[in-house]
Amino acid sequence: MTDLAPDAGYGKKNEKLKAALIQHKPLTAKGLSERLFGLLFSGLVYPQIWEDPAVDMAAMQIRPEHHIVTIASGGCNMLAYLSARPERIDVVDLNRHHVALNRLKLAAFRHLPGHADTVRFLARPDTATNIQAYDLFVASKLDAATRDYWNTRGLTGRRRISVFGRNVYRTGLLGRFISAGHLLARLHGVDPSELVNARSMREQRQFFDERLAPLFDRPFIRWITSRKSSLFGLGIPPQQFDELASLSAEKSLAGVLRQRLEKLTCHFPIRDNYFAWQAFARRYPLPHEGSLPVYLQAQNHEAIRNNAERVHIHHASFTELLARKSAASVDRYVLLDAQDWMTDQQLNALWSEITRSAADDAVVIFRTAALASILEGRVSPILLDQWDYDAKQSAELGVQDRSAIYGGFHIYRKKA
Template sequence: MAGQMTELAPDAGFGGKNAKLKSALLQHKALSFAGLSERLFGLLFSGLVYPQIWEDPIVDMAAMQIEPGHRIVTIGSGGCNMLTYLSAGPARIDVVDLNPHHIALNRLKLAAFRHLPSHKDVVRFLGSTGTRSNAQAFDLFLAPTLDAGTRTYWNGRDLMGRRRIGVLGRNIYRTGLLGRFIAASHVLARLHGVNPADFVQARSMREQRQFFDDKLAPLFDRPVIRWITGRKSSLFGLGIPPQQFDELASLSEERSLAAVLRHRLEKLTCHFPLRENYFAWQAFGRRYPLPHEGDLPPYLQASNYEAIRNHADRVAVHHESFTDLLGRKPASSVDRYVLLDAQDWMSDRQLYDLWSEVTRTAAPGAVVIFRTAAEASILPGRLSSALIDQWHYDAETSSKLGIEDRSAIYGGFHVYRKKA
């Protein structure tokens, strides 16, 4: 039945529910260097990775121009963008993810909008820190409404024996693979005499620029940091697999990512006012801004609350691959596709299989958006002309919106439109 929830194992790993994730990540023999890198990344990626998605939803919305009646398929990740899309009132959103921890988080966020009493309660539950009552809110309002697998997951225990749901009472955004990576980056910077958290004291873009030039930029010339950024495993904490590292390293003559990361950190800190960039707040403040400090993510803003709450039942969350889900859909049945950066991981065969299903299921005027580690689209030269010729690459919109992406992580944002 469409929208039926797949149960989660309480402690899913590569041996269980994460077998799908494993098969997607591993492309080389285990004893090869590439194979070892893939398996290390897979081990790290098998837990919660992104408590917050790091693709700018405002850019996504501008590219897709969602209308009532549109049917969307998107990768879930941290779930924030899927909720933002709901504010436009699409007919249906299918969310897919191979990581069972992301599945549990997406379902929890949807339940919060459906069943918590008010907008303030949703913000307290998903956007605040140090709110111990969130566990009680889960028990009272959410747990009875969840499917058995998701309820078991959040009632399960972490490595310290605490209920998983307790993280919503502390600071979920300091957890997960990305949260730990940011924490490690702060420690490394502090060892070099810089406290990244001081950045949130900036009161103008001039002060933001000064902090970057005086404090952050010089870090990338430090020998230890240049050595670290020359290792593939150093960026696994950002969710960047070995394949993406190679794409990024190709931008640098030294095969080190120091220069690339410096450029992208400059965009994050200097190109957008801090008040308007919750990605910068998470990177430096490790939290969302308070009302007097700046804007919350779109899905937590009061102006979008009613629309998201009213449309939350239009979402189905699936623990499977994008390609497998599309394989069950009729021809011409999807209007918008959101692939995040997943194609950077794919082999040529996986890419062909994906775009065969995308092309088959695309409705007239369908739009596909995705991001890449490097600047250029990865599709030319990898897809057959029979597939790629059915799509128009909107280079102008891609370039314009890529510049506007406040997360600043990716090198390229790409928009493809189905030809008539």
């Protein structure tokens, strides 16, 4: 199910997103940086989510009576959670392109004939018949705004939906950033796609140590990773860049990026890490090569398809949606890394609504660019004192996050 806000027309600009991102005056260095990021972030950013839903589900322990509120992003998390058959999932996003993508992915599960068709549509590149499948099974089932969005033609004359006949995961801001990273590596004599040929974790480690790690010592790469705007394509806003750069004496992210790429490359078998496949091969693995995301695995297809109507998608902010919820009505909250971008005022408004709407055993999960939680010292003690921080499980599950992008994974539990 989709809930259309009055301003959800896809032809309109992301005014809500702009308001959330801009914190400084335009004719300042920070203000210009925020506006450039906002311009880039106003398009499609994440065709695939880069938070590991398996870690989320281990932290949340979803039960059938649960009501979940999550940020949309690429939609993989929402669909993964649905495999646990919760009573309701509210999905929010300020980015209208993410809203349209989530509505399309949900409709694909509901209306494509079977599991193989859904995998073909969402996971297999260069499949022209996906467009025919969309026209035949999905388009007429979408709400008018979402259908118009995917039928809109760009400068090339192609409809937006045509990306599903090529490779949707090479599109969006992050997709283009990864393409640029591949180009930069090849200009230095390294082909990142060769990693997926590794036959063991030992070979993965060897590839990283001998081919990838030395790239971060190259002067140009060290220079480019010291520029905020060069990393906007990774979805790192100015606020997150400053937090991460503070970890380095050089104020460069080269060391941080090297460390996180090392985790992505070396800490998990390539067969089991579809995030690494997207980063290095630019696609999902075939059945003989490795495993698909949770939501695309055959054993979860029926649960997702049969419970799709329990999902409600909103073009709204997290705080805005929670303000419309009854007290003690929400069991699980998934904030992704959105708090890294927020001012103290925004954080306190958010946690005020979380605390008011939280059920007795509520759980909040989120990620941070740096290692530590950002709430202490910024959110009112009156609010935080109503929550327990599960430091032990946060650390344990953070290590297991296969996407390897974030520094910290955090779990807060409502006090009895």
